[in-house]
Amino acid sequence: MTMNLVLQGPGVPAAIMEGIAWLAHPARVTVLPSQALRCEEVAATPDVVEAVQAAALVARVDATFIEAGRTLADFSLVAMDMDSTLITIECIDEIADMQGLKAQVSEITESAMRGELDFAASLTRRVALLAGLEASSLERVCEERLRLSPGADTMLAAVKAAGLTTLLVSGGFTFFTDRLKTRLGLDYTHANVLEVEDGRLTGRVIGGIVDAEEKMRTVERVCAELGVDTRRAIVMGDGANDLKMMGVAGLSVAFRAKPVVRAQADVALNFSGLDGVLAVLG
Known part of the structure; x- marks a missing residue:
């Protein structure tokens, strides 16, 4: 199953969210209109999920792993x-x-x-x-x-x-x-x-x-x-x-x-x- 990672945090600098994004080794990163980041084709292994969630919590960023294509x-x-x-x-x-x-x-x-x-x-x-x-x-x-x-x-x-x-x-x-x-x-x-x-x-x-x-x-x-x-x-x-x-x-x-x-x-x-x-x- 291909997974995406969506990162969003009001007022959090883009550079910080980009640093969190690369912990998931995405194929592509897209900036959404809401200033959130969508990271596509991520490696959603337990170790990666744990690392991303820990870094996101410290940065006051919401990190969501979700199946690609859901609308x-x-x-x-x-x-x-x-x-x-x-x-x-x-x-x-x-x-x-x-x-x-x-x-x-x-x-x-x-x-x-x-x-x-x-x-x-x-x-x-x-x-x-x-x-x-x-x-x-x-x-x-x-x-x-x-x-x-x-x-x-x-x-x-x-x-x-x-x-x-x-x-x-x-x-x-x-x-x-x-x-x-x-x-x-x-x-x-x-x-x-x-x-x-x-x-x-x-x-x-x-x-x-x-x-x-x-x-x-x-x-x-x-x-x-x-x-x-x-x-x-x-x-x-x-x-x-x-x-x-x-x-x-x-x-x-x-x-x-x-x-x-x-x-x-x-x-x-x-x-x-x-x-x-x-x-x-x-």
């Missing part, structure tokens, strides 16, 4: 996690901040994302701490703190132009996914529903929890609706609860992700924006 045209769906993937924040942590409980909730969130806690149980614990908070606080989080991750707009514009369907599937909340669907023109969203009574959060969610299994099932359902195999999906995430849906995808992308996720993903974007996937796919 966006190979895919039909882009499925994205929301918190800390499509957007820069963990919404539940910012909601908890309105209760003065951000540190406590963030600690549970981090443990869950590292895979140390069962996601559903951890979400139930975290949501319970929000009981009594005015529902209007969600709007404050949306207006004051919710920001798209770097490169999100560019990535979404490119995948839509290529005719791909978009799915936002989140262990977070519909309050935010619904707004992002409207704002970004997404095709599908799926998330947890916070229960509200008399204008305040009850500390409970309505219906089943969107955990790792449900995220995977959602990708499978949408692919079935589109009439395509899940290998036609690109799946992006950052936490352990994204691993199952990433596992059924044709291309898994770890974005600023936890180590357990980076280790299992096809593409790890530690320094580039979400649009880094465009360079990987030509």
